[in-house]
Amino acid sequence: MSDQWDQQAPTVHLRDSDDLHVEAPPQSTDLVPVPQPEGEDDSLVRRGDVDAWGRSERLREVARMIYDPMYRHWFRAEWEGLEHIPREGGALLVANHAAAIPSDAPTIMHGIETELQRPVYGLAENLLRAIPMLGTIWSRVGGVPAHPDNAYRLLHDDHQLVLVFPEGTKGTGKLYRDRYKLNRFGRGGFVEIAMRAGVPVVPIAVVGAEESMPMVWKSPRLAKLLNVPYVPVTANMLLFGPAGLFLYLPAKFKLRVLPPVEFDVPPDQERYSRSRVMDEAEHIRERIQHALFDMLRARRSVWAG
């Protein structure tokens, strides 16, 4: 760089050390002074109650009011082994999945929330989010898309209870003749997440959901055409017509919480032994299956329990 440049460039004023205070040049922001709210608390500017997970306490209150009579008087849900659900800290709740429109998810969530006063975050099929209205309502009342990052964040960072159905739509999409026979538990991803987050898995066996909306026939071709997991014909539809889309049969719900499964592995690993993960997943599946058969042996009536 030449000397001439050096002198002419307006950098020269940098060298006089007397006036160390440098004033910022008048910036265009100064024309429109904006009072700056403090970073931490923005309760004053909020105009809604939707939290970071998309839930609204107001809507959840409404949902609880609507659902509670159903829970108590229609399904007459009965719990055993609730003491196995930790009162604090993260835990991954794992249950069997059934009914064309799953009735087990709201029962488990509402049950634990009213009995233990702990919120449950239900992970569900992402596709729900793509449905107008329904996706929004589902997310406001406590549903979260089933992405491993979401599960990890809820369990590890927020210390919450997270509910997953490892069977996914294979569980809800099965015909009535296959009731209470557990499908493959995915690829054991739920075990890996629990290991990574350093939380226990709490298995839950649910009896009753299968009979609340039994699927008698399904059309794989139509499902493929509509790009949805299944298009069902349920006993409810045959009995009640279109109302059967939403109307559940009053099957008695029994839920048994099994002792938590702890994994003796360090959390936050990049990868876990595949065989270990599959073993644990299969082990948990067997325990739920076993508990289901045990509960079914004791059940005298589908409707009265």
Next chain:
Amino acid sequence: MRVLVTGLGTFWGSRLAQELEARRDVEVVVGVDTIEPMLPLERTEFVRTDSSHSILQRIVQATQVDTILHTHLVVDSTKLSGRAMHEINVIGTMNLLAAAGAADSPVRKIVVKSSTLVYGSNYQDPYFFREETPRTRGPQTGIERTLLESESFVRDFAEDNPHVLVTVLRFSNVLGDHMTTPFAHALRLPAAPELLGFDPRLQFVHEDDVVNALMYTTTHDAAGIYNVAGDGIVTWSEVCRIMGRPRVPLPPVLANLAVEPLRALRLVDLPPEMLALLRYGRGVDNSRFKRTGFRYKYTTAGTVDAFARSLRLQRAVGSGGPEYRYERDVETFFRHSPAVVRGRR
């Protein structure tokens, strides 16, 4: 510090140059762009050039800049054609990095202003993207493709030049007094568009926080990729409530077709990436950047509120003063004429 700022003709480039000028440890500020600076500058040297490789390399060598602030990535697809966008984002970045990576290059730090658009917006997305979380499906729009491509150049550059500190800041949706982003535009309308049945989770970052974040990474050493978004989440309906705007529903199916007449009538231009945001929203995890010590002035809700306040003021008194216009002779006079007494202030 000797700094090269790209995109001096954009709001960000000019604004950053102003900030750099105010710092004593910044000896030289050089700005390149094809258009003139947007804001009045004191000692920034403006070079009008397109981002061709040979010229950029000559500038880097001649000015011996040690820091490059790459603010010239287009993130608003409503302003330019796809071709121009590709030229600026992809070719411009490629040439700049080639110039900065030359054998005897003096460059030791590069800060890139990117966007959370690189994550896309899809129903399978997690609620909080971390910097390393992959997209759930491939890029759907031209702007996302160009941004992903330019970020991949930056990644390659960082790998090939371990002696250069490379920072990529991915900014969430920006609102502020001066920016016209698609969101800002939609919120200036008498009624804000929404997709019927969808109320997405969104994040915003204030203009001032964008400038602060870029300055922070220029003056502190923080290599790597960082999400920049105000704390918290607001839904689109809440944004409209804070802004005091009613909402008009658009049909959720074939929304891209439905907004076509609005675009043709020049009422509102809702690009596909904005429609995707109005459907599924996007959240990013901003904790990594906060761990470097950066403090935000505004939360997400605070950003929207500040924007609402500035709009109210603008509506009452009009936009603040005459626009600045760059005049070459005047600038040259003030910078280089012996008649001007410098360092006065």
